[in-house]
Amino acid sequence: MTFRTIPSSPSDPLRVVIVGAGGMGRAWLATVADSPEVTLTGIADLDVTLARSAADSAGLPGLAVGAEAVALARQTGAQALINVTVPEAHHPVTTAALFAGLPVLGEKPAAENVSRALSLAAAAEVTGELFMVSQSRRWNPQLAALREMIARLGPIGTLSTAFFRAERFGGFRELMAYPLLVDMAIHAFDAARFLLGAEPVTAYCQSYNPPWSWYAGDANAMVVFEMEGGTRYLYDGSWCSPGATTSWNGAWRASGEKGTAIWDGDHEPVLDADVRAAQPTGPPYSGIAGALQVFVRALQTGEPPSGEVHENVMSLAMVEAAVRSAASGRVERMDAVLELAHAQALREETRADVRDILAGWSSLRDVRAGR
Ligand SMILES: NC(=O)c1ccc[n+]([C@@H]2O[C@H](COP(=O)([O-])OP(=O)(O)OC[C@H]3O[C@@H](n4cnc5c(N)ncnc54)[C@H](O)[C@@H]3O)[C@@H](O)[C@H]2O)c1
Numbered sequence: 001m002t003f004r005t006i007p008s009s010p011s012d013p014l015r016v017v018i019v020g021a022g023g024m025g026r027a028w029l030a031t032v033a034d035s036p037e038v039t040l041t042g043i044a045d046l047d048v049t050l051a052r053s054a055a056d057s058a059g060l061p062g063l064a065v066g067a068e069a070v071a072l073a074r075q076t077g078a079q080a081l082i083n084v085t086v087p088e089a090h091h092p093v094t095t096a097a098l099f100a101g102l103p104v105l106g107e108k109p110a111a112e113n114v115s116r117a118l119s120l121a122a123a124a125e126v127t128g129e130l131f132m133v134s135q136s137r138r139w140n141p142q143l144a145a146l147r148e149m150i151a152r153l154g155p156i157g158t159l160s161t162a163f164f165r166a167e168r169f170g171g172f173r174e175l176m177a178y179p180l181l182v183d184m185a186i187h188a189f190d191a192a193r194f195l196l197g198a199e200p201v202t203a204y205c206q207s208y209n210p211p212w213s214w215y216a217g218d219a220n221a222m223v224v225f226e227m228e229g230g231t232r233y234l235y236d237g238s239w240c241s242p243g244a245t246t247s248w249n250g251a252w253r254a255s256g257e258k259g260t261a262i263w264d265g266d267h268e269p270v271l272d273a274d275v276r277a278a279q280p281t282g283p284p285y286s287g288i289a290g291a292l293q294v295f296v297r298a299l300q301t302g303e304p305p306s307g308e309v310h311e312n313v314m315s316l317a318m319v320e321a322a323v324r325s326a327a328s329g330r331v332e333r334m335d336a337v338l339e340l341a342h343a344q345a346l347r348e349e350t351r352a353d354v355r356d357i358l359a360g361w362s363s364l365r366d367v368r369a370g371r
Pocket of ligand 1: 019020021022023024044047085087108109136
């Protein structure tokens with residue numbers, strides 16, 4: 001998809017507003033304040049007092065604050081918006097920004113469900129503005145090195161992620177029906193697509209809650225995705241497994257025809273194969289700072305970034321397919337999940353221009369490939 005470019009440089013940095021002053025909004029505040037490529041013009045939150053206290057604790061007492069992101073962006077001359085609100089607010093906040101002529105860098109997930117994410121992809125097309133989802137782990141240099149190793153292993157039989165932690169968050173996560181799948185697994189699912197350079201075809205999930213769990217919903221899940229080309233991707237995770245916890249990135253193993261690559265999620269990946277070791281050429285940045293840099297660069301060049309909403313929809317669809325399979329007990333086809341979401345998006349869309357774009361998508365294959 002083509003989008004409007006915005007020139008910027010260290011002497012003329014991109015002016016941005018952050019919306020959402022919660023835990024992650026504060027992390028973004030620090031990242032933006034540290035970046036020479038962007039200038040922060042304000043921070044918005046429904047709770048203006050929270051926005052003010054976030055600015056104060058970041059050492060920016062004079063920063064403009066407001067309750068409404070687009071109004072604050074207009075008032076302060078911002079050129080783009082960073083959306084760090086709760087998932088349910090991603091769709092309204094990002095839609096309003098795109099239609100106000102502001103490109104958006106949004107926290108994962110793109111929206112609270114695939115149907116709303118498709119609506120945002122269509123809104124990006126109507127407006128010609130960039131909407132990029134920040135899947136921060138895509139910018140991990142060790143993940144990039146693992147990807148290069150995997151590319152040398154020939155056909156891959158199995159890729160797997162083990163994610164075992166014992167987190168006591170309190171709050172909404174402990175009340176969700178599928179906290180692991182809905183709040184966390186998207187990072188691994190997105191990384192699996194990136195590592196294999198392949199899209200999922202089907203999903204089968206068993207989700208459950210161990211007797212000692214302190215979560216109301218299912219804290220454990222095992223998901224098997226059949227990927228294009230036949231590789232199986234296995235995600236095996238838990239939020240309530242004390243002892244020998246894995247990295248927040250999970251522990252990874254890829255077994256291919258010519259050998260195996262493993263990554264503990266925190267250190268350099270290891271190649272055990274009779275092939276020449278890859279020269280790491282990963283990005284010189286990581287995490288949300290990496291996403292910010294990629295966003296600025298994309299706006300400068302017009303080159304669609306990794307995480308552009310059309311490309312990102314499939315990672316969210318993997319979450320939705322896993323949840324559907326957990327509930328149905330059946331293997332779910334990814335195409336069917338996308339088609340259901342598309343039909344829902346058409347039913348629920350309130351903007352005629354966005355609906356026209358959605359209606360024009362005869363095949364979701366093109367949409368998910370980012371074409
Ligand atoms: N990449 C990561 O590793 C990572 C980690 C944590 C959270 N996240 C994501 O970041 C996002 C925010 O998470 P959080 O933990 O900071 O949540 P949070 O609940 O702490 O903060 C969200 C803030 O958004 C504000 N808000 C909600 N609707 C709004 C609206 N319409 N306009 C303005 N403000 C609004 C709320 O008042 C709240 O202060 C979520 O999408 C979450 O999934 C990502």
